[in-house]
Amino acid sequence: MLAAILILMTSAGAHAQTTTPSKPGIAPRRITTVPIGPNRTAAPVIPDAKPGSVRIVPIRPALQTPFQTADAMSRAERLSLQSDLTWVGNYNGTITGEVSERMVNSIKEYQKAKGGKPTGVLNPQERSVLAETARKKRESAGWKIVSEPMSGARLGIPGKLVPQFSTDASGSRWSSPTGTVQVILSRRREASPTMANLAEREKKEPTGRSVDYAVVKPDFFVLSGLQGLKKFYVRGTFQGDEARIMTILYDQATENVVGPVVIAMSSAFDAFPPEAEVVRPPRKTVEYGTGVVVSEDGAIVTDRAITDGCLAITVSGHGHADLLTEDKEHDLALLHIYGAQNLKPLSLSGGSATTNVGIVGIAHPQNQGGGSAVTSLTAALTPGSGGGSMLSPPPAVGFSGSAAIDGNGKFAGIALLKPAVVAGPIGWMASGQGVMVSAEIVRSFLSANHVTVDGHSLDAKAAVVRVICVRK
Numbered sequence: 001m002l003a004a005i006l007i008l009m010t011s012a013g014a015h016a017q018t019t020t021p022s023k024p025g026i027a028p029r030r031i032t033t034v035p036i037g038p039n040r041t042a043a044p045v046i047p048d049a050k051p052g053s054v055r056i057v058p059i060r061p062a063l064q065t066p067f068q069t070a071d072a073m074s075r076a077e078r079l080s081l082q083s084d085l086t087w088v089g090n091y092n093g094t095i096t097g098e099v100s101e102r103m104v105n106s107i108k109e110y111q112k113a114k115g116g117k118p119t120g121v122l123n124p125q126e127r128s129v130l131a132e133t134a135r136k137k138r139e140s141a142g143w144k145i146v147s148e149p150m151s152g153a154r155l156g157i158p159g160k161l162v163p164q165f166s167t168d169a170s171g172s173r174w175s176s177p178t179g180t181v182q183v184i185l186s187r188r189r190e191a192s193p194t195m196a197n198l199a200e201r202e203k204k205e206p207t208g209r210s211v212d213y214a215v216v217k218p219d220f221f222v223l224s225g226l227q228g229l230k231k232f233y234v235r236g237t238f239q240g241d242e243a244r245i246m247t248i249l250y251d252q253a254t255e256n257v258v259g260p261v262v263i264a265m266s267s268a269f270d271a272f273p274p275e276a277e278v279v280r281p282p283r284k285t286v287e288y289g290t291g292v293v294v295s296e297d298g299a300i301v302t303d304r305a306i307t308d309g310c311l312a313i314t315v316s317g318h319g320h321a322d323l324l325t326e327d328k329e330h331d332l333a334l335l336h337i338y339g340a341q342n343l344k345p346l347s348l349s350g351g352s353a354t355t356n357v358g359i360v361g362i363a364h365p366q367n368q369g370g371g372s373a374v375t376s377l378t379a380a381l382t383p384g385s386g387g388g389s390m391l392s393p394p395p396a397v398g399f400s401g402s403a404a405i406d407g408n409g410k411f412a413g414i415a416l417l418k419p420a421v422v423a424g425p426i427g428w429m430a431s432g433q434g435v436m437v438s439a440e441i442v443r444s445f446l447s448a449n450h451v452t453v454d455g456h457s458l459d460a461k462a463a464v465v466r467v468i469c470v471r472k
Helices: 002-012 066-072 075-087 101-113 124-141 195-204 252-268 439-448
Strands: 016-018 030-036 041-047 054-056 143-147 154-158 164-168 171-175 181-189 209-216 221-227 230-239 242-251 286-293 299-303 312-315 322-327 332-336 356-362 374-383 389-392 402-405 411-420 429-438 464-470
Touching: 066 101, 075 101, 075 124, 075 252, 101 124, 124 143, 124 252, 124 374, 143 252, 154 181, 154 252, 181 252, 195 209, 195 221, 195 230, 195 242, 230 252, 242 252, 286 356, 286 402, 299 411, 299 439, 299 464, 332 439, 356 411, 356 464, 411 439, 429 439
Parallel strands: none
Antiparallel strands: 016 030, 030 041, 041 054, 143 154, 164 171, 171 181, 181 242, 209 221, 221 230, 230 242, 286 299, 286 464, 299 332, 312 464, 322 332, 356 374, 356 402, 374 389, 389 429, 402 411, 411 429
């Protein structure tokens, strides 16, 4: 009997199954699977209404959860995301770059506030708008990372909110002209200090403090509440016998403006930074950018930062690319791919823009489920330093090196995404500032390197490619 059953199962075929009829009297449809795709993944084939034809129904991959999406980001990207959410008032935790329910919920709250679907995962357009909104708020506050002159402690200071500065042997003070907002860094010696003892003392001094939030960790403590008619926030720590404590005081009427800044200041506060520390964003092991094909023989212009320090550079769909030269002043790189066919180089002549441009590039694959679709975004141009132009909002991650297109559909320049100093545990974040290198500079760079620009197409979507850098 067992042998008979096995024979029957074998004869049915490993790649066939019969569906159960959904209604009485309807014959079951026979579904077979055929191998498709580069990995020969089986997909079901269902007979179509017409005799002798079939309809292929692809198997859709399971979607990632918001936590899986966040976990796949680099820590620098998560730090940047948490910082931006902080500045727009949706995140009130410590900026650590760690994946958390608080971070995912903050993303959902931001999406709801913008009238979007609260998926917990920002699409490229949402991420660009968030980054630009946060950048404007930092700029409005005059955000900068400073070192307190007496101790070397590092703080994030909203310079436009607290422009007045004074210092003495006990610490330093930043204040608004009327004292509405004050930032105080105090230093004092303590005999055998502990975090708990420091926190208890700060609860009682000065007299009249009412604490509504307190947390004591092994390496720092935080208190907040009311001090007279002002709100206060205290973050402190110690090293050896020296305690360093940052206190922020602000009128309750300024809560909407100062509240998000306080969270950013808390995360940026480094009471005992290492001496002569050089702060640089870590390079990613695998970094994605966009390049613009400028000649039929395989010349590509892209962002120099994307190609810096690469063991290998690959252009999707075309294979290995050589790095020929760089323009460090303008952050451009020239790549070349060999043996490529059917390239559609972009025409680089005749374009100019003064107000708005379209950014045509390819988002980081994490932002599009591993895909490589070409996307278009719109950005406003504002004057920048050194005669360059700033892009608002800046291009999303993966778009650096994209083509900037003017209102007439002509090439206006290369869009770059540059790191910006904002808030975080080590004082920097890759939140990004958008910069456009003008078409004139790009043409001069290519001419200086004897590149024959022979593109006649105005189809930027056909001319952009994904550039992948692999590092150690």
